Amino acid sequence: MVKGDIRSPQLRINHDDRAPVISVVISNFNGLRFLPRLLESLRAQRGVSLEIIVVDRQSQDGSLPFLTAQPDVQLLSEPPDSGLVSGYQRGVDTARGELLFFCNEDMWFDPECLKTLESRIDLPQRIGAVDPWQWSYDGSEWTHGATRYRPARWAINSPQPWRAVEFQLDLPAGSEIPFPCAGAVLIHRDVYREIGGWDTSFFLDHEDIDLFLRAWQRRWRCVVEPGARVYHAINAANSNILPSTGKPVARRRYIGQRANLPIIAIKYFSSPWILPALAQWAVAFLNNLTAGRWQSVLCDLAIPAEILRRIPAAWHFRRANAPYNSRFPGEDFFDDPRFQVPPESSRTGEAG
Numbered sequence: 001m002v003k004g005d006i007r008s009p010q011l012r013i014n015h016d017d018r019a020p021v022i023s024v025v026i027s028n029f030n031g032l033r034f035l036p037r038l039l040e041s042l043r044a045q046r047g048v049s050l051e052i053i054v055v056d057r058q059s060q061d062g063s064l065p066f067l068t069a070q071p072d073v074q075l076l077s078e079p080p081d082s083g084l085v086s087g088y089q090r091g092v093d094t095a096r097g098e099l100l101f102f103c104n105e106d107m108w109f110d111p112e113c114l115k116t117l118e119s120r121i122d123l124p125q126r127i128g129a130v131d132p133w134q135w136s137y138d139g140s141e142w143t144h145g146a147t148r149y150r151p152a153r154w155a156i157n158s159p160q161p162w163r164a165v166e167f168q169l170d171l172p173a174g175s176e177i178p179f180p181c182a183g184a185v186l187i188h189r190d191v192y193r194e195i196g197g198w199d200t201s202f203f204l205d206h207e208d209i210d211l212f213l214r215a216w217q218r219r220w221r222c223v224v225e226p227g228a229r230v231y232h233a234i235n236a237a238n239s240n241i242l243p244s245t246g247k248p249v250a251r252r253r254y255i256g257q258r259a260n261l262p263i264i265a266i267k268y269f270s271s272p273w274i275l276p277a278l279a280q281w282a283v284a285f286l287n288n289l290t291a292g293r294w295q296s297v298l299c300d301l302a303i304p305a306e307i308l309r310r311i312p313a314a315w316h317f318r319r320a321n322a323p324y325n326s327r328f329p330g331e332d333f334f335d336d337p338r339f340q341v342p343p344e345s346s347r348t349g350e351a352g
Contacts, residue, residue: 021049022114022186023097027087029057029080029249031105032066034233039070041108047115051097054105055087083203083256085182092197100192103184106137106233116228117186120174128191128220129212131180132228139231144181146171146224149334150341156284157257159209159264159277163334166341174223178339179212184230191220199317201263201310203256204249210264213333217268217324254299258284259306266314267321268330281307 024042028035035054042052052073056063057080067075078090088102099118113132120130134144146169155164167181185208195214198207212222258281265277281303288296318325333339 019049020099021097022099022101023095024050024052024101025088025091026054026103026105027084028054028063028105030059030061032061032063034106035066037108044111045114046111053091053095055090057087085198085202085207086200089198089200098189099186100189101186107184108231110229113228117225120223120225121188126219126221127223129180129185129187129222131177131222131224132184132230133226134230134232137231137233145169146175147177148341149339159261160331160334161276171224173225173227176338177222177224179208180222182208201313202260204253205257206260213268213330216333217328251299255302255306258303262307263310263314267317268325270329273331
């Protein structure tokens with residue numbers, strides 16, 4: 001199947017005339033070992049109407065014939081090198097639902113998951129997206145709860161180095177968060193369109209910060225829902241080999257992740273705040289060099305070229321987004337009082 005081919009499903013599962021249609025968009029790359037359980041858990045969802053769209057990124061593990069045999073799956077194709085959210089965006093192009101649920105292929109869900117998420121969307125209250133909690137694939141370990149920021153001397157994985165991300169906070173249902181996990185999130189289609197959709201220059205990591213920084217600038221809100229349970233085989237795709245380079249996903253991911261930090265700053269931050277984000281590359285390089293992590297050092301050397309390659313598009317976006325950046329500078333997203341770790345919060349959750 002080449003890019004552009006579409007196989008429409010023969011049926012829509014769990015049809016409920018009273019419920020909005022949720023388009024489930026799955027980005028799959030060599031995920032055959034997970035797909036049966038994923039689809040089984042989607043077909044078991046209660047109280048929702050679903051269409052299932054799988055964007056296969058030229059898998060070589062038998063995913064394609066398996067998916068072709070599923071009558072309720074709309075199957076699309078996307079090159080593997082383009083990344084997770086390019087797969088998502090490819091799915092959005094044909095999605096018909098009022099709501100969009102983006103998810104990885106290495107997941108499965110409790111039967112009430114999507115209905116619980118859908119019940120939290122409230123456009124009059126500007127709640128346009130909902131983030132579920134995540135557990136390890138076998139349900140033994142709680143891995144993702146509410147997301148907030150905390151002060152840091154230097155957070156090496158943040159576009160704003162003095163704000164680190166906590167993503168495992170035990171906060172009540174409906175608590176506002178700055179951004180959800182890109183691996184599993186429900187968003188209203190109208191909100192998705194208004195904020196411009198995923199930036200497909202992001203291969204992996206921080207694409208959720210990028211998308212929801214735009215939501216924050218446009219005064220849309222995202223909340224967390226502990227009652228919606230997702231089970232995730234985290235980082236399962238890292239060992240996959242990209243056919244164009246013969247290198248593992250983990251290498252491409254590392255280079256892209258490090259480049260994404262200054263790209264976010266260039267897109268949204270006031271000029272003085274761009275320099276600290278650019279300095280993240282030098283800090284990571286020196287840390288790896290000092291520690292003798294030579295494979296990481298080699299990857300670090302490829303990052304400046306990746307940043308330079310993406311700067312023109314980021315700068316073009318910055319100019320187009322200037323009215324929002326002027327009123328709501330991106331660095332303020334990390335200092336918003338609503339998004340700070342509450343003093344009494346807990347980092348421990350009870351695994352299912």
